[in-house]
Amino acid sequence: MLLLVDVEGECVSEKTSKGQKTRERIEGVAWDLFAEKGFEKTTMREIAKEAGVSLGAAYHYFRSKDEMVMALYRRTQMTISADVADVCAEHLRLEDRLCAFLEHGLEVLEPHRELMIRLSSVIINPRSPLSPFGPQTHEIRRSALESVMVVLEGHDQGIHADLRPHLPRLFWLAWMGVLVYWTHDDSEGQRRTRALVNKVVPMAVQVLGLLSLPMVEPLRTGLLEVLRLGQP
Amino acid sequence: MLLLVDVEGECVSEKTSKGQKTRERIEGVAWDLFAEKGFEKTTMREIAKEAGVSLGAAYHYFRSKDEMVMALYRRTQMTISADVADVCAEHLRLEDRLCAFLEHGLEVLEPHRELMIRLSSVIINPRSPLSPFGPQTHEIRRSALESVMVVLEGHDQGIHADLRPHLPRLFWLAWMGVLVYWTHDDSEGQRRTRALVNKVVPMAVQVLGLLSLPMVEPLRTGLLEVLRLGQP
DNA sequence: GTCTATAACACGATAGAC
């Protein structure tokens, strides 16, 4: 059940409960230190020492410092994936489903906001293995897109068939944008982000409905062309 | 016109002409090596050796490898802010003005893409004084918005009066988005970014025109509410 | 097999002598 899958899919499950416990301790210490003093400034030696293990032990559980952040990615993504059905189950309208999904995502990330802010410097770097657009995060991104697809199915909104296949990517990109805004939002509890999301999402859905009307066909085909250009 | 000029306005003027010459030589060598084999692959040892100085000497002139990037970046900033008005002078239609502005911006930044990628880590950090959204860059941002206003004035497109005051901020934000895409665009010469810009801008202007029609008043007021929420 | 510890490498960065 607690299978941790690494980059190339090989299974690094901790057999003993002791090992599992050690791994989680290292993970927790790493996240705390990253949040406290940033990713670059935190040393592997410091993490190991704080977790009460040797440097070699830390490298036994995590092949690199990046791998520790990957663990955070996976953990949050797994939480979101697990909850996505429940979160959307009670909502029928697309805008409500999207809002619920986004708000739940923010809720999950809330305890790690400081960490995310410190990590944003690393994440934004296209060269970094931790880039959300890079190949190293492909599996996590795929999992995220699958979650989004669950949200985008089973609603009553009429959307043009040509547009539908692009919606998951588009919404995932919007989610990234929300996160950027969220890291910059210093309002209490980041309520401004939530207020904005709750305003923008219904409008976006409304626009999506308008874009599905027959009369705006030229505009729609233009948009489709843009969407095709955006990701090859 | 857009980003950052100087952190705390520190001036590292070289007293002697000899030192100045050495600094420029190191800078030039760094420039060449970065362009040749990328930022990460170039070592300080290599730069020093190529410039005919010791490693320590290189670190005397530049406190870090990043500092070299900063120096190269500052040099290009002057060029960018200069000719905003000229670029748009020959275009009347809004979409043409916007495209010309963006394409010129990308053109100026093109030789320094590596630099920008490096800097994006600093720029994205909300805590950084260099954040384009922070108070420390207020003057620069104001200046950037003024440049954008030049682009947005003197065209023949009919846009609703309520929308107009928000356009500079909105367009500036879009420019930031373009830069993020641009840093992630590994197509040859970043032609994908340009293709996307040239497709999106006319569509955006078209949508802007539609949003100015009397019939979509509810949608427009909703959008205005969002825009007001976005920046307190 | 699973886990841990020690030693060492290559690199970026720094201190302080000259």
Next chain:
DNA sequence: GTCTATCGTGTTATAGAC
């Protein structure tokens, strides 16, 4: 202003302990 000597970093190799 210049440079040497040294340090701290992520990472790897390897040997040993449970």
